[in-house]
Amino acid sequence: MSYGKFAYLYDRLMEDVPYDSWIKLVNEKHAEFNVPGKKLLDLACGTGQLSVRLSKQGYEVTGVDLSEDMLAVAQTKAEQNGLQIPFYQQNMAELEGFSEFDIIGIFCDSLNYLERESDVKDTFLRVSSHLKDDGLFIFDVHSIYKIMQIFMNQTFAENDEDISYIWYSYQGEFPNSVEHDLSFFVLDEETGKYDRYDELHFQRTYPVDQYESWLGECGFELLDISADFEDGAPGSQAERIIFIAKKKVINS
Secondary structure: OOOOOHHHHHHHHOOOOOHHHHHHHHHHHHHHOOOOOOEEEEEOOOOOHHHHHHHHOOOEEEEEEOOHHHHHHHHHHHHHOOOOOOEEEOOHHHOOOOOOEEEEEEOOOHHHHOOOHHHHHHHHHHHHHOEEEEEEEEEEEEOHHHHHHHHOOEEEEEEOOOEEEEEEEEEOOOOOEEEEEEEEEEEEOOOOEEEEEEEEEEEEOOOHHHHHHHHHHOOEEEEEEEEOOEOOOOOOOOOEEEEEEEEOOOOO
16 A cells, blocks of 8 residues: 555654554563564554654664655654664565564554455565564554444544544455545645645455464464453454464474
C-alpha cells in the first residue's frame, strides 16, 4: 500500500497510536528471550515514529517502507532528532539486500495491507532469511473481530479547524477484508481555503491459526500470542493480535 498525501497527515491523525506500548513490548521481549544484539529492522516503518523511538532506546535501526512519501517524512524526523537511521524503499514481500538482524518488527497492523495470502507467506520467508539464528520476529495484525465488527460499514470523522476527514469502511473483495475510503480537507493557510484529498486503503486479516501455520511453514517457532498489549491468550473481542516468533536454527 503506497500512501500519497496521507503520509504528510499521518502523524497528526494517528496521535493515539500506542507507540510507547510497542517500545515497552520490544524491550521486554529483547530481554525475555535473551537476544544478544540490538540490530533491528523496522519493516513497513511508515513515518518513522517507532524507528526514532527505538533508535533512542539504543537499537541499531534500519527502516523499510513501500511509500516514498512516508520515507521522506521519516528521514526528516530522524534528522530533526539528530539520529542517523538508514531508510530504504522496498516491498516487504520482496525484501532483499540486507545483512541479518537480531529483531525484525512489522508494527501497527502493517501486515494487513498485503492483499494476497502469498504476499504474507513471502513476507514471512523474507523476514526469516534476514534474521540471525534465534532472531525475533514481532508483528501484529487486526483481529477478524476488529475488521468485521468495528470497521465494517462504519463511518469515522473528525472536524478540526485546520484539518477534517471522513473515513468510511466497507466490505472488501476478499474474506475478512475491508476497504477504507478516506477524504481529507486540509486548510491552506495562504488562501484560507480547504484542499480536498481522497485515498482508498485496503486491509485483510486471517484467523490466528492461519498465521501460526504460515509461521511454521516459513521456519519460525511461535513463542507467544497476546492481544492489545495485555498478557494472556486473545479473547473473542481482542482487536490487535500480537505474535512473537523465533527463527528456528537448522542444524546441519
